[in-house]
Amino acid sequence: MKPAEHRAALLTKHQKLALIAPALAQVGISVELTEAFDTDALGTFSGETPRTQSPLDCAKTKAKLACEATGLAIGIGSEGSFGGGPAPGLLNWDDEVLCLFNKDKQQFIMAYASGPVPLSDLETDQLALIRSHLEQHDATQGWVVNCSTGLIKGLQGFEALHKALQHANVLSTSLQLTEVIRISPDLRAHFCPARQHYIQKAAVQLAERLSALCPVCQAADFWRKAHELGLPCSACSYPTQRVKYYIKRCDCCGHTEHEHPAEPYAEPAYCPLCNP
Ligand SMILES: [Zn+2]
Numbered sequence: 001m002k003p004a005e006h007r008a009a010l011l012t013k014h015q016k017l018a019l020i021a022p023a024l025a026q027v028g029i030s031v032e033l034t035e036a037f038d039t040d041a042l043g044t045f046s047g048e049t050p051r052t053q054s055p056l057d058c059a060k061t062k063a064k065l066a067c068e069a070t071g072l073a074i075g076i077g078s079e080g081s082f083g084g085g086p087a088p089g090l091l092n093w094d095d096e097v098l099c100l101f102n103k104d105k106q107q108f109i110m111a112y113a114s115g116p117v118p119l120s121d122l123e124t125d126q127l128a129l130i131r132s133h134l135e136q137h138d139a140t141q142g143w144v145v146n147c148s149t150g151l152i153k154g155l156q157g158f159e160a161l162h163k164a165l166q167h168a169n170v171l172s173t174s175l176q177l178t179e180v181i182r183i184s185p186d187l188r189a190h191f192c193p194a195r196q197h198y199i200q201k202a203a204v205q206l207a208e209r210l211s212a213l214c215p216v217c218q219a220a221d222f223w224r225k226a227h228e229l230g231l232p233c234s235a236c237s238y239p240t241q242r243v244k245y246y247i248k249r250c251d252c253c254g255h256t257e258h259e260h261p262a263e264p265y266a267e268p269a270y271c272p273l274c275n276p
């Protein structure tokens with residue numbers, strides 16, 4: 001590991017430092033936390049504060065605020081969003097974006113990771129159903145209870161939920177509730193192990209992008225920024241919908257290079273002529 005050469009500020013309330021710092025330490029950046037600005041003012045998952053910016057712009061705003069709040073030259077912002085992915089409405093999908101802002105170079109570097117988050121809501125008045133629902137999920141996953149007395153957030157494990165329900169006065173017997181309540185996953189990073197995994201992955205990509213230097217101007221983030229479809233079919237050469245090449249581009253000097261996939265041809269299974 002290289003010694004830390006640069007200090008960077010991470011703006012977050014939700015304990016993301018431990019997820020992001022190790023990958024960046026590998027490329028000589030030591031990340032420190034700033035809580036000088038309440039990131040929930042930019043929007044919350046549970047919807048008390050609506051998000052007005054796109055997740056990407058939100059991550060950029062956080063990265064810039066981290067610089068301003070600390071006076072450091074590098075700021076990092078993290079933002080997650082749910083609802084996208086290959087099957088919206090059927091599969092809970094998490095898109096995580098990390099943004100590093102270099103104030104001296106006025107450069108933004110974005111890194112991404114995404115994937116499925118198998119979490120679901122439950123509406124019931126039966127304690128046994130709540131217990132079995134929780135047992136189907138990671139034990140450290142947090143939950144939000146929505147009952148007539150309001151929202152209770154950040155409940156990890158059945159014992160914590162049970163206590164909260166007792167406190168909210170919605171237990172009638174040891175097995176039943178006085179009303180139907182809704183429990184939903186708490187999607188804040190410190191209560192969502194699946195998100196933590198994707199944030200770590202995005203941090204690894206950010207470190208790789210920082211090390212990917214433009215061969216012309218040596219700026220960081222010489223990376224795949226676009227692609228061209230049309231990889232020819234191995235049987236008939238017809239262009240398929242597979243990636244023909246990636247376009248690596250430097251945002252500082254505009255230099256581009258094409259990067260071809262390892263396989264020069266696509267399987268006929270992807271060909272609209274051979275496999276219509
Ligand atoms: Zn360049």
Ligand SMILES: [Zn+2]
Nearest residue numbers: 233236271274
């Ligand atoms: Zn073909």
